[in-house]
Amino acid sequence: MRDLTRRRHRVGEHLLQGVIYLCAFSTVALVVAMVGYIFARGLPSISWEFLTSSPSVLKGTIGILPNIVNTLLMIATSLLFSVPVGIGAAIYLNEYARGGRVVRLIEFTVETLAGIPSIIYGLFGLMFFVTVLKLQTSIIAGSLTLMIMLLPTVIRTTQEALKAVPDSFREGAIGLGATKWHTIKTVLLPTAKAGIISSIILSVGRIVGESAALIFTAGIGDKLTGGLFSQLASSGGTLTVALYTYAMGRGESADLAFAIASILVLLVLAINALTMALGGAGRREKKG
Amino acid sequence: MSNEAARTGGLGGISVRDLNLYYGESQALKNVNMDIYPNEITAFIGPSGCGKSTFLKTLNRMNDLVDGVKITGEVCIGGQNIYDPRVDVTLLRKAVGMVFQKPNPFPMSIYDNIAYGPRCHGIKGRRQLDAIVEESLRGAALWDEVKDRVKKSAMGLSGGQQQRLCIARALAVQPDILLMDEPTSALDPISTMKIEELMSSLKERYTVVIVTHNMQQASRISDRTAFFLLGEMVEYGETEQIFSMPRDKKTEEYITGRFG
Numbered sequence: 001m002r003d004l005t006r007r008r009h010r011v012g013e014h015l016l017q018g019v020i021y022l023c024a025f026s027t028v029a030l031v032v033a034m035v036g037y038i039f040a041r042g043l044p045s046i047s048w049e050f051l052t053s054s055p056s057v058l059k060g061t062i063g064i065l066p067n068i069v070n071t072l073l074m075i076a077t078s079l080l081f082s083v084p085v086g087i088g089a090a091i092y093l094n095e096y097a098r099g100g101r102v103v104r105l106i107e108f109t110v111e112t113l114a115g116i117p118s119i120i121y122g123l124f125g126l127m128f129f130v131t132v133l134k135l136q137t138s139i140i141a142g143s144l145t146l147m148i149m150l151l152p153t154v155i156r157t158t159q160e161a162l163k164a165v166p167d168s169f170r171e172g173a174i175g176l177g178a179t180k181w182h183t184i185k186t187v188l189l190p191t192a193k194a195g196i197i198s199s200i201i202l203s204v205g206r207i208v209g210e211s212a213a214l215i216f217t218a219g220i221g222d223k224l225t226g227g228l229f230s231q232l233a234s235s236g237g238t239l240t241v242a243l244y245t246y247a248m249g250r251g252e253s254a255d256l257a258f259a260i261a262s263i264l265v266l267l268v269l270a271i272n273a274l275t276m277a278l279g280g281a282g283r284r285e286k287k288g
Numbered sequence: 289m290s291n292e293a294a295r296t297g298g299l300g301g302i303s304v305r306d307l308n309l310y311y312g313e314s315q316a317l318k319n320v321n322m323d324i325y326p327n328e329i330t331a332f333i334g335p336s337g338c339g340k341s342t343f344l345k346t347l348n349r350m351n352d353l354v355d356g357v358k359i360t361g362e363v364c365i366g367g368q369n370i371y372d373p374r375v376d377v378t379l380l381r382k383a384v385g386m387v388f389q390k391p392n393p394f395p396m397s398i399y400d401n402i403a404y405g406p407r408c409h410g411i412k413g414r415r416q417l418d419a420i421v422e423e424s425l426r427g428a429a430l431w432d433e434v435k436d437r438v439k440k441s442a443m444g445l446s447g448g449q450q451q452r453l454c455i456a457r458a459l460a461v462q463p464d465i466l467l468m469d470e471p472t473s474a475l476d477p478i479s480t481m482k483i484e485e486l487m488s489s490l491k492e493r494y495t496v497v498i499v500t501h502n503m504q505q506a507s508r509i510s511d512r513t514a515f516f517l518l519g520e521m522v523e524y525g526e527t528e529q530i531f532s533m534p535r536d537k538k539t540e541e542y543i544t545g546r547f548g
Contacts, residue, residue, distance in 0.1 A: 168392035175386040176405035
């Protein structure tokens with residue numbers, strides 16, 4: 001009888017498998033440990049008052065309501081600036097541009113934009129939007145800065161989504177006498193919807209997580225002015241920026257930083273879950 | 289223009305004169321002259337890469353979408369040269385519908401697929417669209433199979449049903465001419481048979497031009513057949529004549545299976 005077992009080989013295989021499992025589990029363990037530590041230090045400081053009041057020496061309150069409002073405004077205005085421009089650019093690159101030097105130049109620019117550290121966007125925003133355009137340090141100046149930072153993500157994800165639409169859909173629509181723009185509006189964009197939505201969610205995640213580009217441009221303000229436009233025009237720190245300023249402070253403010261960190265982590269988890277849910281829905285739709 | 293129908297009746301006849309088509313430097317169609325008659329099925333046969341699909345697409349200017357294509361010569365439909373710069377291609381494609389090799393329904397409901405073309409051309413009325421959808425689905429012999437689920441996604445239909453849906457979608461804009469680019473090559477024999485039956489009934493109202501790899505199909509359903517080789521139209525005539533006593537040696541060799 002021929003011996004078909006080879007024990008030594010098996011042992012090596014098992015060992016390697018063990019190492020690989022260890023790598024995988026230590027990643028999970030690191031995340032769980034870090035999130036656990038943040039929650040353990042942060043969650044006890046979160047109270048209704050903390051979430052719904054402004055910091056005031058006179059009233060003796062510490063709260064992050066202005067930062068929450070600033071974050072929401074920053075999300076809304078940044079998306080308002082970056083999403084239409086980004087989708088427009090992606091449609092141009094994918095549907096209208098006919099190869100050649102201009103497209104390569106634009107795509108190279110987009111790639112480069114994506115690779116620039118966010119503090120440099122902050123510096124540019126400070127020089128251009130805050131100083132030259134005289135917007136002061138304000139939420140508007142911050143969101144214009146974020147627009148430039150977000151454009152590569154929006155453009156690239158939208159382009160990917162448009163590329164995934166089969167050419168046969170384009171031919172079908174054109175063959176029925178649809179114009180190019182009509183085809184884009186009625187067939188391409190609806191088909192690419194899931195990808196475009198996930199690019200918007202990704203952008204929200206980046207806005208929520210950004211600090212370096214915002215400290216110089218939107219500032220660290222923590223007051224509520226009472227009006228939408230006055231709030232947009234005044235210095236306003238987002239949650240992440242507030243986390244930074246609290247973490248730089250002394251004593252108990254570190255606990256406040258962890259409290260904000262807990263909220264941010266919860267937000268990121270929620271955003272990830274939403275992206276996954278939508279991604280799943282998109283895939284199901286495609287299978288039909 | 290010798291094609292009497294193309295000149296006088298206007299509807300459905302196609303007259304092609306000295307048509308040349310270049311992809312960049314290489315010439316894909318060489319001096320094609322041809323008259324296609326209304327209420328007939330005209331089949332284009334020939335080996336892969338012979339230019340038959342390219343030629344089909346010149347008839348509703350789908351080649352406009354391809355980079356670096358240059359076309360000389362004339363294609364007259366209803367007495368009008370469709371390569372005249374004043375021609376509106378959207379109106380041309382409304383008059384000359386197209387069905388593709390792979391069924392390509394849009395990822396929307398059966399109803400919205402059929403209504404897509406009419407809506408493109410400005411028909412918005414609910415009742416009018418309802419009527420068009422039903423009529424088109426009946427015209428493509430699909431109504432009885434889908435009448436209870438026209439609001440459901442077209443992606444749930446079988447391949448053969450999807451192709452008939454694409455035919456219905458093309459009929460919904462009321463074309464005079466229907467171009468079909470190997471419409472059954474992705475389908476099983478039973479679906480193929482249904483589409484062939486459908487084509488035979490369509491020719492009563494439309495001019496049907498079909499590209500096919502399948503010579504039996506051409507001989508079964510078409511009234512006239514054109515044989516293409518290396519960008520040239522080698523022979524064109526009544527299908528019976530082409531298949532029983534071809535005039536050209538190359539046609540004979542191809543239909544008897546000596547190459548291709």
